Amino acid sequence: MKTVLTQSRRIVVKVGSSLVTNQGTGLDMDALGNWAQQIATLRTQGCEVVLVSSGAIAEGMQRLGWKQRPSAVHELQAAAAVGQMGLVQAYESCFRRHRLNAAQVLLTHADLADRERYLNARSTLRTLLNLGVIPIINENDTVVTDEIKFGDNDTLGALVANLIEADALVILTDQDGLYTADPRKDPGATLISVARAGDATLEAMAGGAGSHIGRGGMITKVLAAKRAARSGAHTVIASGHERDVLPRLLQGESIGSLLTATSLSLDARKQWLADHLQVSGKVMLDAGAVRVLRNEGKSLLPIGVTQVSGEFQRGAVVAVLDTEGQDIARGLINYSSAEARRIAGKASGEIEIILGYVDEPELIHRDNLVLL
Numbered sequence: 001m002k003t004v005l006t007q008s009r010r011i012v013v014k015v016g017s018s019l020v021t022n023q024g025t026g027l028d029m030d031a032l033g034n035w036a037q038q039i040a041t042l043r044t045q046g047c048e049v050v051l052v053s054s055g056a057i058a059e060g061m062q063r064l065g066w067k068q069r070p071s072a073v074h075e076l077q078a079a080a081a082v083g084q085m086g087l088v089q090a091y092e093s094c095f096r097r098h099r100l101n102a103a104q105v106l107l108t109h110a111d112l113a114d115r116e117r118y119l120n121a122r123s124t125l126r127t128l129l130n131l132g133v134i135p136i137i138n139e140n141d142t143v144v145t146d147e148i149k150f151g152d153n154d155t156l157g158a159l160v161a162n163l164i165e166a167d168a169l170v171i172l173t174d175q176d177g178l179y180t181a182d183p184r185k186d187p188g189a190t191l192i193s194v195a196r197a198g199d200a201t202l203e204a205m206a207g208g209a210g211s212h213i214g215r216g217g218m219i220t221k222v223l224a225a226k227r228a229a230r231s232g233a234h235t236v237i238a239s240g241h242e243r244d245v246l247p248r249l250l251q252g253e254s255i256g257s258l259l260t261a262t263s264l265s266l267d268a269r270k271q272w273l274a275d276h277l278q279v280s281g282k283v284m285l286d287a288g289a290v291r292v293l294r295n296e297g298k299s300l301l302p303i304g305v306t307q308v309s310g311e312f313q314r315g316a317v318v319a320v321l322d323t324e325g326q327d328i329a330r331g332l333i334n335y336s337s338a339e340a341r342r343i344a345g346k347a348s349g350e351i352e353i354i355l356g357y358v359d360e361p362e363l364i365h366r367d368n369l370v371l372l
């Protein structure tokens with residue numbers, strides 16, 4: 001299992017409230033500074049990192065002088081709004097020391113369930129990563145109610161891993177990893193070092209939050225690993241206090257609990273593509289394009305497309321039809337419907353002349369295409 005994370009080029013790191021706020025006593029600047037330094041190291045090694053950070057509510061409570069976590073949702077939302085200020089300020093100054101820009105991204109469940117907002121979030125995050133910026137994500141607590149809440153940032157971390165097709169999700173917490181039982185309650189509990197993400201026995205071991213600071217506990221981390229595995233991402237649950245935990249993990253060291261995605265990343269991504277997304281448009285192919293897609297496993301080029309229907313944006317999932325109109329594949333398309341109509345039937349070399357720019361020479365890359 002040593003090599004699993006060494007191949008990671010894009011990772012999501014999630015840090016929990018108890019870590020970020022030193023068990024609710026205020027932002028732990030040393031810890032934040034440490035993670036920023038580790039992330040800066042990963043960037044110099046060519047690894048893209050998205051940080052999902054909790055702690056807004058805990059920090060807000062601290063700033064407002066509240067000793068007890070309120071149960072009223074609007075009070076929690078108010079605390080989050082206050083605390084988020086401190087959180088981003090702190091990260092901003094930590095990353096500045098490494099000459100890295102950070103960006104605040106606040107998301108809700110509805111943003112990732114809605115096709116257009118999902119695509120917008122995805123392109124923004126990809127653009128930030130291309131620009132070398134570190135996106136710092138939290139749930140947009142101000143606008144969410146219980147029904148549309150992620151509720152815990154472990155789930156949000158997994159959805160972000162799906163969104164950006166990350167290779168790994170690293171969940172840093174206040175324990176060394178997943179134990180056979182909650183170590184706060186069972187001193188005999190032992191650490192699980194490797195398991196398969198989605199293994200049902202893990203769910204039975206994982207309990208809720210052991211403190212009043214964190215929300216989800218271990219169960220949401222185990223479920224997040226299962227969800228992240230759907231797009232091929234492996235998950236590590238480890239202690240955020242472990243020295244240089246991120247670079248060491250990416251060097252292949254075994255730290256904490258590794259929950260592996262079973263299928264190959266590409267296969268899993270295709271499965272996820274086939275299973276999880278609605279089709280927003282259709283492209284019809286000529287016989288030659290059908291042949292190369294089916295028999296040679298190639299990418300779909302605009303020249304093989306005879307018709308484009310539906311309205312969609314770049315990155316949408318579209319159905320691919322043969323000459324008879326039969327659904328033969330689906331894939332993530334590199335151009336919007338308006339652009340695709342203009343370049344349909346044209347050679348890839350002509351894309352720039354027609355559109356004035358080229359996003360990709362393929363209409364759908366073979367890695368983003370699944371045959372049905």
Ligand SMILES: Nc1ncnc2c1ncn2[C@@H]1O[C@H](COP(=O)(O)OP(=O)(O)O)[C@@H](O)[C@H]1O
Pocket residue numbers: 015016017018019054172173174175177178179180181182183184205206207208209210211213214215216217218219
């Ligand atoms: N099987 C388990 N292994 C480890 N920790 C567990 C387990 N079951 C429950 N826990 C509890 O989960 C807590 C971590 O979750 P949480 O408090 O939500 O942290 P975070 O703020 O990092 O998300 C641990 O402190 C621990 O008490």
Ligand SMILES: N[C@@H](CCC(=O)OP(=O)(O)O)C(=O)O
Pocket residue numbers: 015016017018053054055056057058080138139141151152153154213214215216217
């Ligand atoms: N958006 C909330 C997240 C709460 C949460 O999920 O906490 P945790 O279980 O520590 O990851 C906050 O920033 O306080």
